[in-house]
Amino acid sequence: MTTFSADEDFARRFDAEDPLQQFREKFHLPLGENGKPLIYLAGNSLGLMPKAVRETLEQELDDWAKLAVDAHLQAQTPWYSYHETLREPMARLIGAKPTEVICMNGLTVNLHLMMATFYRPTKSRFKILMEEPAFPSDTYAIKTQIVHHGLDPKDTLILAGPRKGEFTLRTNDIVDLIEKNADQLALVMIAGVNFFTGQFFDISTITKVAQKRGITVGIDLAHAIGNVPVSLHDWKVDFAVWCSYKYLNAGPGAVGGAFLHERHATNIELPRLAGWFGNDPNTRFRLHLEPEFIPVPSADGWQISNPPIFSMAPLRASLAIFDEAGGIEPLRAKSIKLTGYLQFLLELAPGKRQSGSDRYGVITPREAGSRGCQVSILVREHPKELFNKLEAVGVKCDFREPNVIRAAPTPLYNTFHDVWRFAKILREHQ
Numbered sequence: 001m002t003t004f005s006a007d008e009d010f011a012r013r014f015d016a017e018d019p020l021q022q023f024r025e026k027f028h029l030p031l032g033e034n035g036k037p038l039i040y041l042a043g044n045s046l047g048l049m050p051k052a053v054r055e056t057l058e059q060e061l062d063d064w065a066k067l068a069v070d071a072h073l074q075a076q077t078p079w080y081s082y083h084e085t086l087r088e089p090m091a092r093l094i095g096a097k098p099t100e101v102i103c104m105n106g107l108t109v110n111l112h113l114m115m116a117t118f119y120r121p122t123k124s125r126f127k128i129l130m131e132e133p134a135f136p137s138d139t140y141a142i143k144t145q146i147v148h149h150g151l152d153p154k155d156t157l158i159l160a161g162p163r164k165g166e167f168t169l170r171t172n173d174i175v176d177l178i179e180k181n182a183d184q185l186a187l188v189m190i191a192g193v194n195f196f197t198g199q200f201f202d203i204s205t206i207t208k209v210a211q212k213r214g215i216t217v218g219i220d221l222a223h224a225i226g227n228v229p230v231s232l233h234d235w236k237v238d239f240a241v242w243c244s245y246k247y248l249n250a251g252p253g254a255v256g257g258a259f260l261h262e263r264h265a266t267n268i269e270l271p272r273l274a275g276w277f278g279n280d281p282n283t284r285f286r287l288h289l290e291p292e293f294i295p296v297p298s299a300d301g302w303q304i305s306n307p308p309i310f311s312m313a314p315l316r317a318s319l320a321i322f323d324e325a326g327g328i329e330p331l332r333a334k335s336i337k338l339t340g341y342l343q344f345l346l347e348l349a350p351g352k353r354q355s356g357s358d359r360y361g362v363i364t365p366r367e368a369g370s371r372g373c374q375v376s377i378l379v380r381e382h383p384k385e386l387f388n389k390l391e392a393v394g395v396k397c398d399f400r401e402p403n404v405i406r407a408a409p410t411p412l413y414n415t416f417h418d419v420w421r422f423a424k425i426l427r428e429h430q
């Protein structure tokens with residue numbers, strides 16, 4: 001248990017003692033109008049650019065210029081197998097085996113591909129349980145999958161929402177909902193960390209309960225990967241999907257990823273939507289001579305197209321930073337302190353007024369084990385004005401309609417002093 005203090009000196013001292021302090025230098029920090037770095041708390045939306053990305057990307061441009069088609073095999077990092085360079089560092093971040101991981105496409109595309117394999121509704125088992133509020137892209141993907149199978153989302157989709165007057169979900173309520181619908185549920189599709197509240201779900205418990213009743217479990221790691229430790233293999237999660245431009249800092253539209261548990265990844269009988277890069281490499285280049293699809297017996301068997309090199313190069317550079325930092329554990333240790341500090345400062349003066357009502361309050365769970373680095377602040381009066389004031393003084397966070405400000409101090413490049421300044425500005429504008 002860390003004891004915090006509200007003095008500026010305290011923030012400075014924590015930064016000086018931070019074993020990860022030199023990592024901030026590895027990123028480009030956007031500057032405000034005064035020429036000073038912004039207080040960047042939007043890494044949950046778009047992570048900052050690692051300085052090493054430029055060189056990694058230029059290498060691929062050079063190889064293209066100099067080698068053209070020969071770069072597929074002769075580039076410094078051959079393009080043909082470029083995705084293979086990502087699977088080990090990626091697997092380390094999510095507690096997976098390298099053969100359970102494939103980096104490809106965008107998150108939502110991967111969600112569709114995983115559902116093509118894992119959502120195969122029958123007359124008796126056809127329902128899907130997801131959390132509310134969910135990210136709209138996930139909702140669209142799930143609803144259109146349901147319609148694609150000729151079903152109606154109205155009788156198919158079960159939403160697990162917070163209780164009246166609460167903002168986050170109780171694990172017991174999720175479990176009860178699974179139990180109540182167990183015979184009809186085909187799939188539980190839930191986030192690792194909820195995009196809106198920052199709640200970190202108890203994936204292990206949810207997975208155990210669902211699988212005991214024969215239900216498949218998929219996890220959307222968009223806000224979890226690079227933020228909180230997960231053990232997808234040990235938790236026996238069936239599949240997971242993620243994007244890489246949030247906490248992974250791999251740049252706009254960066255290539256996403258998918259996890260398939262070993263027991264599925266190696267099962268070449270599983271139905272899927274296929275393309276040539278999921279095919280056995282031994283016969284892949286026989287092209288028209290091999291009309292039968294023979295999947296690679298790993299997550300690679302779900303890869304459809306050849307790897308997008310310019311989207312993967314930044315991801316290579318950014319994953320190297322996670323390895324250099326010692327993986328997710330030391331980052332999580334700092335993150336717990338950093339976000340705990342923000343929580344502490346916000347609770348010092350949570351906008352209390354004479355009337356006793358608060359202008360704003362934190363809706364993210366208080367316990368470190370139930371959240372990642374994001375703190376969601378519900379603003380009860382003039383939320384947009386408060387957000388605009390923050391922007392005007394050099395804070396970059398984000399606003400979710402109608403009244404939530406999300407701020408995510410990330411352990412790789414944010415400082416305790418960033419958090420201290422953010423909290424001070426917020427207090428001044430109560």
Ligand SMILES: *Cc1c(COP(=O)(O)O)cnc(C)c1O
Pocket residue numbers: 106107108109135137138191195220222223243256
């Ligand atoms: C960021 C995010 C997405 C984005 O989907 P893309 O396909 O990468 O554009 C989807 N779902 C969740 C939960 C997200 O947080």
